[in-house]
Amino acid sequence: MAREYGKVTPSILEKLTEALGKNRVLADEASMEPYSWDETGKNFAVMPEVVVRPGSTEEVQAVMAIAQRHHIPVTMSAARSGVAGGAVPLRRGIVITTEKMNRIIEIDEINRTATVEPGVITNDLCKVVAERGFLYAGSPMSTLTSTVGGNVATNAGGAKGIRYGSTRAHVLGLEAILPGGEVIRLGGKIRKGTWGYDLKDLIIGSEGTLAVVTKIIVNLEPLPGRTADLLVPFASIDEAVLATSKILSLGVSLISCEYLDQPSVLLTSRYVNYAYPFQERAGAFLLVQVEGASEEDLERDCDRVGNLCYDQGAMEVFVADNRSDSADIWSVRQNYAEALRVRDPYFVSGDVLVPLSEVPAIVKAIGERAEKYDLECVICGHIGEGNMHPDIFKPDGMSVKEWEVYAEKFFADLIRVAVDLGGIGSGEHGVGFVKKPFLIETKGRVEMALMERVKGAFDPDWILNPGKIVDDHIQEEGTP
Ligand SMILES: Cc1cc2nc3c(=O)[nH]c(=O)nc-3n(C[C@H](O)[C@H](O)[C@H](O)COP(=O)(O)OP(=O)(O)OC[C@H]3O[C@@H](n4cnc5c(N)ncnc54)[C@H](O)[C@@H]3O)c2cc1C
Structure with missing residues (x-):
């Protein structure tokens, strides 16, 4: 049974205004619209009943006390760059933005x-x-x-x-x-x-x-000392994973080890107007940042990483040891999400995490599912941690509503594979509400029940960001 929440009445608006001042309380639709959605997409938008902009701990305390007394849902909102719908006020109520708490x-x-x-x-x-x-x-x-x-x-x-x-x-x-x-x-x-x-x-x-x-x-x-960046194209993900595993065991001072597949490089390089060498031929790219205490150390460690990559089948090893070359090769990784958004504002981002040894298996599964669902898919990831981001594009002609269901099926399928491989459904983007059904499906009853008890211990009336991570239903009597 769905939980019932209080509504933001004119008298509650008055109390919030008394606590924060008039210009810290937004209640008209035009001002509240930006707080109704996050980077998950405007199609998931839910309009809050009021947005408040506290400037101190005491003001947050005052808002929370009012919300608790009247049983109003409260959703925290920061920059709304989240991609799991965490900042969307699913049950309406009060949105607290932290934009005035920025010291x-x-x-x-x-x-x-x-x-x-x-x-x-x-x-x-x-x-x-x-x-x-x-x-x-x-x-x-x-x-x-x-x-x-x-x-x-x-x-x-x-x-x-x-x-x-x-x-x-x-x-x-x-x-x-x-x-x-x-x-x-x-x-x-x-x-x-x-x-x-x-x-x-x-x-x-x-x-x-x-x-x-x-x-x-x-x-x-x-601050790290001197750094250099290596861009390494491989024919396939299998070689890139073996190289990653060996790099991680090499004992060099490693700062990053990132992955891009060929379709993501082709798409992003067009967007940033900078082409990777071998981008027409290589299937997988590693982007490795190494730190060295001195110029000699750095050169030696870059050589060690480079030679190791050659041993694992690298097509070439490019070393960027000055700021401008480094910025160029990182621009593709850094602008990846923007390039995807320009290609398709409805693209949906995945975030599966598996043990490093299972990265080839999950990449293969992503490819198979993309084929099964007839979807265009690109993949990047924090490969050193086994955290892969498969991103899929809405097929032409499919309505946004149909796409939501279709994309959900694709990711449900994939998360099950990740779990079977010893992984989980999110390495860093979170659960929000878009991944909640998969969390509940894959966590198991005992762990979910414990999580619900933790939620209840902090928030007995379930007013904080209800509907996210755990279900805010009330158990009907007689049901298990
Ligand atoms: C281009 C792009 C690149 C990205 N790259 C990465 C990446 O590399 N790694 C990664 O992990 N994520 C990445 N993300 C996702 C996103 O940026 C992160 O999830 C980020 O941490 C969200 O921060 P935010 O300030 O935008 O929070 P929001 O999206 O506003 O909120 C996120 C969650 O935090 C809660 N929240 C916010 N403030 C508070 C508070 N003060 N107290 C309690 N709860 C609060 C919200 O209710 C919500 O559930 C990327 C997103 C985009 C669009």
């Missing part, structure tokens, strides 16, 4: 931490800390648009994940607000701990379903 509060050089509000654009943090000689290593490919808060909520990954891990690996402390308005502070400027259950790690990746994140303390790394 970098402190950079602590002794502890190597930065403390930020959730609405800080990830790349802004990267730039500011780089000026002080640090690297914020948690940035995804959407670093120019997405926020640190959104990255925390989705446990975002990125091209440097193989070296530094996903966002969770960089979050040392969190301040968060529970549905009733209580504040909890978890972790801090500390780097380890066995001090009860780790609620911080539970909130990271929970896509706004457990608590509202209002402050984040992140770890800062030293």
Whole structure:
């Protein structure tokens, strides 16, 4: 049975306006429209009843207290670059945007931490800390648009994940607000701990379903030394995977190991107007970034990686050791999603994760399914982590509604294969509501029941981002 929620009445609007001020409360359709959808696509849009723009922890607390009292659903919204529908207000109600909570509060050089509000654009943090000689290593490919808060909520990954891990690996402390308005502070400027259950790690990746994140303390790394980028074309994915596995075991200081298939290179190279060598002949491309303490070390390690790639059948090895060449070869990977969006605004992005040894099997399965469903498909991925992104395009003539169902079938099929190969249905984009049915199907009853109990413990009235990750149904009496 569907849960019933309260409505945003004129008296609730008045209470929100009293708490935040008039220009922090948007209730007309034109102003609210951008908050009704995210990068999953406008076809999934749901209009909120009100959008609020708090500027502080206290203001978030006030909104949450009002929402809890009147049982109104609350959806957090950051840059809305998410591709699983996480920021879409599925049950309408209140959208809280973090756009006014965008201060970098402190950079602590002794502890190597930065403390930020959730609405800080990830790349802004990267730039500011780089000026002080640090690297914020948690940035995804959407670093120019997405926020640190959104990255925390989705446990975002990125091209440097193989070296530094996903966002969770960089979050040392969190301040968060529970549905009733209580504040909890978890972790801090500390780097380890066995001090009860780790609620911080539970909130990271929970896509706004457990608590509202209002402050984040992140770890800062030293800036890498000299780097060089290798572009390596292979005939097929099998050789690229074997080379990746050997590179990972080589002991060189590796920062990235990314993958693009030929169709994605052909499409993106047209968009950025820069062609990869061998792009008409190679089936698979590796993009490898290596770090070296000195020029000699870097040269030696690039040679080691290059020779190893030749041993695994590389068609050629191109080394970019200056900024301009590096920027050129990375431009194809960095502009991949934009190129796809220009090719087809309705393209749907997948995010399967499998053990590295199973990457050839999942790529084969993707190809077979694309053929079965008669779909054009391109694949890129964080191959070093076994995280592949198959992206499919809407066939000409198919309606958007039909496409939603068709694409869902394709990915349901694929996620089942990924699970059979020992993987999961999302490496970094999250579940939101678009992948929820597959999560429920593949997780098993016991684990889903535990997740529902965790949700209920944080959010007893299920007002936080309802309908995402876990179902917000009420169990009918007598049903198991
Ligand atoms: C071109 C492109 C490239 C991308 N590349 C990557 C990539 O390399 N790696 C990757 O992981 N993802 C990638 N993504 C997906 C997306 O950018 C990430 O999921 C990102 O972390 C979302 O951040 P956001 O600020 O846009 O959050 P939103 O999309 O606004 O929100 C995401 C989720 O976080 C919740 N949320 C937001 N703020 C808070 C808060 N303060 N407290 C609690 N919950 C909150 C929302 O409710 C929602 O569930 C890409 C997307 C695009 C369009």
